[in-house]
Structure formats: structure tokens, C-alpha cells
Amino acid sequence: MDNPKTANRQRRNGCRLVLFPLPFQGHINPMIQLAKILHSRGFTISIIPYNFPDPSNYPHFTFHLISDGLSELEASKLDTLRLIKHLIAHCVEPFEQCLAQLLSSNDSNYGIGCVVSDAIWHFTQAAADKFKIPRIVLRTSSVCSFLAFSALPTLRERYSH
Known part of the structure; x- marks a missing residue:
């Protein structure tokens, strides 16, 4: 049986969060895990x-597909x-x-609380600013990535002469 406090909190918190993962498993999986946690806290x-x-497989989420103009075959040929x-x-x-469609949707009883995007989707900040929506960045990098990024200043200094 559901906890009445939790059910009430879920009904009260009607805030919609829009998640935009990079289309690779190492980015999609953490975004879905975050989505599940946020949904359990009452977010749409x-x-x-x-x-x-x-x-x-994710009946509690709504999906809004957008196209990049590439077929699967074309995408598979690119590095x-x-x-x-x-x-x-x-x-x-x-x-x-x-x-814009989500904000103007008649079936939405509430606006967008924030956009959660992958760090590589840097352009999402300008879009969020345009619609006056806060943006949160989800970094899904591994320890190896952080080590590589932390070495960049040293490498620049060493090889910039």
C-alpha cells in the first residue's frame, strides 16, 4: 500500500522536468536513473x-522525439x-x-521546471534562457575523463611555446 504522505507529495508536485541525454548508452543510462529518482519524488x-x-519500458515518462536528419545507417558510418x-x-x-511545443501544450497543467541536459549539449543553455527555464547539466563522465580534462592546463602550458 502506498504511503499517503508520499502519494500526497506526488500529487502536489506537478513540476515537469525535461531531460535531454546525449544518444549514447553511457549518457542515456544515468539520465534514466536520474529520471526514475525524480519521478519517485513527484516530478513529471x-x-x-x-x-x-x-x-x-518507461511508461511513467513522456517522450518527444526530435530528428537530426541522419538515418541509422548514416549515423553508424560516422565516428x-x-x-x-x-x-x-x-x-x-x-x-x-x-x-516551445511543451510550453504551449494544452494537455500540460504546468510549465517546465527546468531542463536537465548532458554537458555536451551546450546550446541548451541558450534555449533555456530564451524560454526563461533553468538548466541543470548532468555530467556522466568517468574518472578517466576528469583526469584527462585536469591534464589539459599542464599540456597547454608545456606545448604552447
């Missing part, structure tokens, strides 16, 4: 994916860096349109 979750595991560059170049407008 909308996810904007490019490619995603079967959305029917990771080129794919990310393509996605960044081609998703600004679809992302903004999706936010």
Missing part, C-alpha cells in the same frame, strides 16, 4: 531523445566526434521547437 518527466531504448558535431549542428532548432 519528459525526455527528448534522438535514439532511445524502447519508450514503452563519435563527427556524430556529436553533426548532432550539435542539427539539433538546436528541433530542441527549441520541442520546448
